[in-house]
Each structure stands twice: as structure tokens, then as C-alpha cells.
Amino acid sequence: MKVYLDTIGCRLNQSEIETYARQLTAAGHTLVAAMEEADLMVLNTCAVTAAAASDSRQKIRQANRAGVGRIVVTGCLSTIKPDAILKMPGVEQVIPNADKDNLVARMLDLPLQQLASPGVARQTVPGSRLRTRAFIKVQDGCDNHCTFCITTIARGQSRSRPVREILEDIQAALDAGVQEVVLTGVHLGSWGYDLDQPASLKSLIATILEIDTLPRLRVSSLEPWDLDEDFFTLWQDKRLCRHLHLPLQSGSASVLRRMARKITPQRFAELVTAAREQIPQVAITTDLIAGFPGETDEEFQEGLAFVEEIAFSGAHVFTFSARQGTAAARMPGQVHNYLRKERSAILREVTDRSAQRYREQFLGHEVEVLWESATRAKVGLRWALTGLTDNYLRVQLVEDRPLSNLVTPTLLTRLNPQPAYFSGKITQYPDTI
Numbered sequence: 001m002k003v004y005l006d007t008i009g010c011r012l013n014q015s016e017i018e019t020y021a022r023q024l025t026a027a028g029h030t031l032v033a034a035m036e037e038a039d040l041m042v043l044n045t046c047a048v049t050a051a052a053a054s055d056s057r058q059k060i061r062q063a064n065r066a067g068v069g070r071i072v073v074t075g076c077l078s079t080i081k082p083d084a085i086l087k088m089p090g091v092e093q094v095i096p097n098a099d100k101d102n103l104v105a106r107m108l109d110l111p112l113q114q115l116a117s118p119g120v121a122r123q124t125v126p127g128s129r130l131r132t133r134a135f136i137k138v139q140d141g142c143d144n145h146c147t148f149c150i151t152t153i154a155r156g157q158s159r160s161r162p163v164r165e166i167l168e169d170i171q172a173a174l175d176a177g178v179q180e181v182v183l184t185g186v187h188l189g190s191w192g193y194d195l196d197q198p199a200s201l202k203s204l205i206a207t208i209l210e211i212d213t214l215p216r217l218r219v220s221s222l223e224p225w226d227l228d229e230d231f232f233t234l235w236q237d238k239r240l241c242r243h244l245h246l247p248l249q250s251g252s253a254s255v256l257r258r259m260a261r262k263i264t265p266q267r268f269a270e271l272v273t274a275a276r277e278q279i280p281q282v283a284i285t286t287d288l289i290a291g292f293p294g295e296t297d298e299e300f301q302e303g304l305a306f307v308e309e310i311a312f313s314g315a316h317v318f319t320f321s322a323r324q325g326t327a328a329a330r331m332p333g334q335v336h337n338y339l340r341k342e343r344s345a346i347l348r349e350v351t352d353r354s355a356q357r358y359r360e361q362f363l364g365h366e367v368e369v370l371w372e373s374a375t376r377a378k379v380g381l382r383w384a385l386t387g388l389t390d391n392y393l394r395v396q397l398v399e400d401r402p403l404s405n406l407v408t409p410t411l412l413t414r415l416n417p418q419p420a421y422f423s424g425k426i427t428q429y430p431d432t433i
């Protein structure tokens with residue numbers, strides 16, 4: 001069968017699609033790069049915002065118009081709205097998050113064991129740029145109840161994957177030649193709490209770093225309350241990417257309480273200080289919600305001042321959107337939409353400025369860039385490369401050779417403000433090319 005795989009939303013969805021790619025290949029099916037070529041499509045949906053939910057529905061309609069025979073839908077939107085999704089034209093099967101690890105087995109009516117694919121290297125999902133890095137799912141679900149969050153409702157309680165399975169996935173990815181492994185989960189920091197022999201994310205990372213063939217390890221979003229100053233000692237290993245994504249959501253203590261976030265601005269600031277002391281030039285990025293129910297002008301100004309003080313290296317700023325089924329959607333004091341948008345714009349301005357200041361310190365420096373893609377340059381026979389440093393600086397330049405999936409030292413000579421990327425010069429080429 002020809003199968004088209006697609007996903008919307010988080011890295012966890014991405015890593016699940018990669019696992020389906022391996023299992024489908026192990027079962028002898030062919031992955032195709034376009035819906036139009038497919039007999040069957042699997043879509044991993046998202047519901048974190050109204051926009052993500054609408055994109056998910058749009059993909060299903062697109063697949064139906066493209067004439068895909070069988071559409072199988074999983075993910076957060078199909079978990080919270082199963083009947084509505086099943087009624088959509090072309091949708092044959094909805095598999096909720098709780099059972100998505102068995103999706104391919106259920107879809108092909110095969111025992112899960114038959115899909116175990118040791119030795120089957122990690123598959124590149126056609127159409128994706130995943131030759132360079134692998135998203136490895138280590139944990140799913142969440143036991144927290146942040147009042148704005150639909151994910152905890154859609155993904156269920158926290159559950160950790162065993163170390164053996166995680167190491168197998170990482171080995172399969174390294175066998176496929178990836179240069180960077182990204183650990184991902186819904187509530188990554190809770191990994192290990194629920195295992196028969198409870199363990200910590202710190203111990204898992206230390207175990208993974210024992211793989212001496214592992215070039216680069218990146219840790220995805222971490223809830224700040226799971227961390228302590230000792231966690232940052234892991235970064236003595238230079239293969240750990242100097243990037244911490246710590247969702248703050250609001251810099252106002254009273255708003256954080258209404259969000260049921262287990263952190264205070266003061267404790268957040270202490271963690272950031274400790275991280276910056278122990279990890280030189282670390283990039284600290286975050287998520288922020290503007291216009292949370294009941295947010296007064298004073299609370300907004302308090303939060304804004306805190307965000308300015310922390311000086312993030314980047315931020316995703318979300319305009320609050322009430323997700324049906326969450327406590328925040330039922331809260332009094334819903335903020336007018338124009339004010340939510342206005343506050344988002346102000347927050348973006350502040351975080352864009354601090355991000356630019358963070359980037360500027362690297363001008364004229366030599367950094368290690370993992371080149372993600374090489375496409376033919378518009379002019380001449382050269383190649384347009386784009387890549388990322390470990391601390392999330394984007395770099396673009398034109399080269400004589402397609403250096404995709406390679407790490408090279410590169411001198412950063414120019415910084416383009418918006419979209420933000422560096423250009424520069426590769427200072428040393430790998431012997432292998």
C-alpha cells in the first residue's frame with residue numbers, strides 16, 4: 001500500500017509519525033511524499049489552539065479532495081472531538097491518543113510484535129527535512145492541570161517510555177545517520193516518576209550521553225518546576241545543545257496562580273540565573289500567553305516588566321484562545337479580543353528586541369552549524385544551505401557543495417534582522433566531502 005503520513009503541531013506528534021514510518025516500512029508498505037499518490041493517509045492532529053484545530057480539519061478536507069481512499073486520524077483534535085472527525089468525508093478510522101502507539105497495528109490489523117523494527121533504520125518521512133535530526137518520544141501525557149491547557153485533557157495522564165525502548169529508537173536514528181537527537185514529550189520533566197523503579201530525566205539524559213557515537217542531543221520544552229540548579233551540571237557535556245525552552249506563560253504571580261502553574265516569577269528568575277551561570281551563552285526561550293482571563297492592566301505591566309528583565313533569546317507569544325473543556329474557558333473576566341491582540345503585539349516587540357540582542361553577541365564569532373537542507377541556489381549552480389547552531393541560531397549561506405546533514409565551523413559575518421538569520425563563511429570543510 002502507498003501511505004502518506006502527515007502531522008500538525010508539536011515535536012511529539014512528529015516523533016510519533018516517524019515511528020509509524022518505521023513500522024509501515026517494516027510491514028512492507030511504501031511511504032509516498034504526496035497525498036495524491038496515496039492509498040491511505042495517516043494524520044496526527046493538534047488542538048492546542050483554535051488555529052491548529054482548523055489546520056487539522058483543513059488537511060482532512062484536502063486529503064478527501066485529493067481522492068485518498070482511506071483516511072486514518074489520530075492526535076489531540078481527534079481525541080477531544082472523535083465523532084465530529086469521524087463524520088468528516090473520507091475519514092475511515094479515528095484512533096485516540098490513548099491508543100495511538102498501536103495505530104499501525106490496529107490499522108493493518110496486525111499484532112504489534114510484527115511491527116517491531118529493530119534494525120530497520122529510522123525512516124525519513126517523505127517531504128520532511130528529517131535527515132538531520134530525530135525527535136525521540138520519551139514520555140506522553142501530563143498530570144498537571146494548567147487551566148488553559150487542552151493537551152493534558154487530550155493526552156491523558158503522564159506515562160514514561162522504558163529506557164530500553166528509548167535507546168533503541170536513538171540507535172535506529174543514529175544508524176540512519178542523524179546528527180542530532182531531540183528528546184520530546186508532553187511533560188518531559190516528569191519522565192521516570194511513574195516507572196516501577198522511579199528515575200529522573202537527569203538520569204535518562206546521563207544514560208543517553210553514554211552513547212559515544214551520539215553527535216548532538218537537544219532537550220525539548222521543560223516545565224520550570226521540574227528543574228533544580230543541579231540539572232544544569234549535565235551541560236558539562238558539550239554535546240548537549242545550549243538551548244532551554246522554559247514555558248513561563250506569564251510574568252505576573254497572580255496570573256500564574258489562576259493558570260495553576262507551579263512556579264513563581266521569582267523562582268523562575270533563580271533558575272534562569274543558575275542556567276546562565278552554568279551554561280555559557282545558553283539560549284533561553286519561552287512561551288507566553290497574552291490576555292489570560294481576568295488579566296488586568298497592572299498584571300499585564302507586571303508581567304511585561306518581568307519578561308523584559310529576563311531578556312529571553314526568543315519566545316512564542318500566544319493570544320489567549322479559550323479551549324472548550326478547559327477551566328480557563330469557563331473563567332469570568334474574559335479579556336476583549338482586541339486587548340488580547342494588543343498585549344500579544346507588545347510582548348512580541350519586547351521579546352523580539354531581547355532575542356535580537358542575544359543574537360548580536362555572536363556576530364564575528366565562529367560557531368558549529370548543523371546544515372539541515374541544501375537546495376539549488378536561485379542563481380548559478382551553487383547550493384543554498386540552511387542550518388542551526390546548538391543554541392538555536394539560524395544560519396543561511398550559498399556554497400559550491402550540498403552540505404546537508406553535516407556540522408561545520410562557520411564564521412558569522414552578517415545578521416539579517418527579520419526573518420532573523422546569520423550569513424557567513426564556512427571556515428573548515430569535513431574531510432568526507
Ligand code: SF4
Pocket residue numbers: 142143144145146149150151152186187223
Ligand atoms: S504542564 Fe501544563 S501546559 Fe504543560 S502539558 Fe501539562 S497541563 Fe499542559
